[in-house]
Amino acid sequence: MSEILLSLKNVETRIGPYHILHGVDLDVPKGSATMLLGRNGAGKTTTVRTIMNLWRASAGTIHFDGRDITNLETPDVARLGIGYVPETMGIFADLTIAENMRLAAFSGKIDTQRLERIFTMFPAIKRFWLARAGTLSGGQKQMLSIARAIVEPRRLLIIDEPTKGLAPAIVGNMVPIFRDLKQSGVTILMIEQNFAFANAIGDHVAVMDDGKVVHAGTMAELADNEAIQRRLLGLSMASHQ
C-alpha cells in the first residue's frame, strides 16, 4: 500500500447522550480515492465531521500527513489543505458564485489557470458567475460546492455523498470530473451510497457498520465479491449498474 495521508486510530465520537463512533480505524492512502460505504446511520458522516473537528473525538487519534490533528480547531484543519464538501451542498446561498469561490481562496486571488480548468469541468460555474448561489439548481449547487473545495490546491478532498438527490445524467457527468481530480494528485475520501459511482471512482474502500469500520480493502476486491457486498451492504453492486 502507498503512503498513508490520513489515519484514524480507534476514534470514538459522542454527540450529546449518543455514542456514535465506537473506535473507527481508517487509513486513506495518498493520491488515491477511498470510498466510505455503509448503511444509513452507520457513522460515515460522523466520521468525516470528526476528521474536520466539527464534532470532537472523545477518544482515539487522527493523524494527517504524520501530524496529530485530533484536537486542532476546524479552521486550522481546513487550512492544512483539507477541502470538505458537506452532504448538504455547503454553499453560501446569499453570496454570488464568484464570492463563494473567492471565499475559499485563502491567498486572496484565484489562480487564472486553475479557474479556467474549473470552468471546463463545471461550465455552469462560468455561466452563472455573478448569480446568487441560492438561485442555482441542486446539481449546480453541488458542482459549486465541489468547485469551491478545489479552488486552491488541496491535499485531501473529503466529499460527503456528492450524488445525493442528483439526476442520473448529472451523476454520469461527475465521474470524469473526479477521475480528473484524482489524476491531478488530489487524495479523495468520499462517502457514497451509489455503488456504481463509487466503483467508477474508488481505488480503496472502507465499509462502516454500527460506528466501526468492518471491512477495508481495494474497491476491485469488493466489486468482484458479491457475497461480501451482500453481507456488508445488504445488496449487490450489480443491482446498481
Place this chain on the structure above:
Amino acid sequence: MSILSGDSPRSRLLAAAIILLVLGLAIAPFAFSSARTMNTAAKILVFIVLVASYDLILGFAGIISFAHTMFFGIGAYGVAIAMSRMEPGWIALATGSVAALAVSAVLATIIGLFSLRVRTVFFAMITLAVATAFTTAASQLSDWTGGEDGISFKMPAIFQPSFRLFEQPVLGLNVNGRVLSYYFIFVCTIALFLLMLRIVNSPFGRVLQAIRENSFRAEAVGYRTIVYRTLANVLAAMFAACAGILMAIWLRYNGPDTTLSLEIMIDILLMTVIGGMGTLYGAIVGATLFMVAQTYLQDVMALVSGATGHIPLLSNIVHPDRWLLWLGVLFILSVYYFPQGIVGSLRDRAKR
C-alpha cells in the same frame, strides 16, 4: 460605482429616493430656516451612522446586541467629559473622541471574546445586562458624567452659535457655528457611511455574510468565526461611538436619556428592520422615516384632528396625544407590507 464599493442601490426607485434624501439633507439649513427642522436633519445624519453600524453586526454578521447604545453613549460621554474638563478646543475634542473610540474598542473586544461563543440569544442577554450596568454606572458616577442631569459643555469657537463665517448672509442664511456644526456632521456621516459600505463589500464583509448564513460551514472552509464576529463587534462599536461623538457635537450636551436609554436601542432596532437588514442603505431610509415620523406625526395629527373636529369619535382617535399609538401602527404596517424592509422590498421588485 467605486465610491459605493460596487454596491449600488440596485433599484432605480431606491437610488432616486436616496439621492433626494441626501440632497435634502445637504440643503436643509438653506431650505428650512426653523431650528426644529435643522435639529431633525442633524439627528437623521447621526442616526444614519448609528443604524448603519448596527446593521453591520445585525444584518451582516447576524449578531443581536443590546449594547449598541452603550457605545453610542461612550462616544458622546468621551466628548462631553473632555470638553467640560479641558479647555473646550480641538485638542479636547480630539482627546475625548480618541479616548471614546479606544474604550469602545476594548469593551467590544472583551464582550466579543467572552460572549460571542455562546448562542445568539444568550449573547443578546449578556449585552443587555452589560448595557444596563453601564447606564446605571453612568448615572451614579455623577462627578464625571453629571449623573441624571448630564453634562452641558462648550464646543470649539467655530461650532459656537455666535461664530459667523461670513459678514453677510449666504442665500439668505447666516452661516454661523450651528450651520458649520451641521455640515461637519453631514461630511462625517457621508465619509463614515461610505467606509462602512467599503467594509461590508470587502472580503471581510463576505466572510461575515458567510458566517451569518452558516457558521459551521464557514469554519469548515477555514475561517475562525469567533475572530471575525469579534472584529465585526469592535468595528460596529467604534462606528456607534463615532455617532455618539457627532451627537455630542450637535447637542453640546450629553446625559443618560440622550444616548444610553433602552428606548433609543429599540428605535435603532426598528429603524434597521424598517429600512432593511443587511443592506446598509436601509439605514438612510429607516433613520429618515423614523425621525421624520417621530418629529412631525404629532403635527400632522393635530391638523387632521382639527379638520375632523365635527366627527367626535374620529377626531378623538387622531388626537395628537395618541401619536405614539399611530407611530406603532405605522411601524406594524411597514413591517407587514415590507417584510424584508423597504430597501429589500424595492430591490426585490427591481429584480422582477
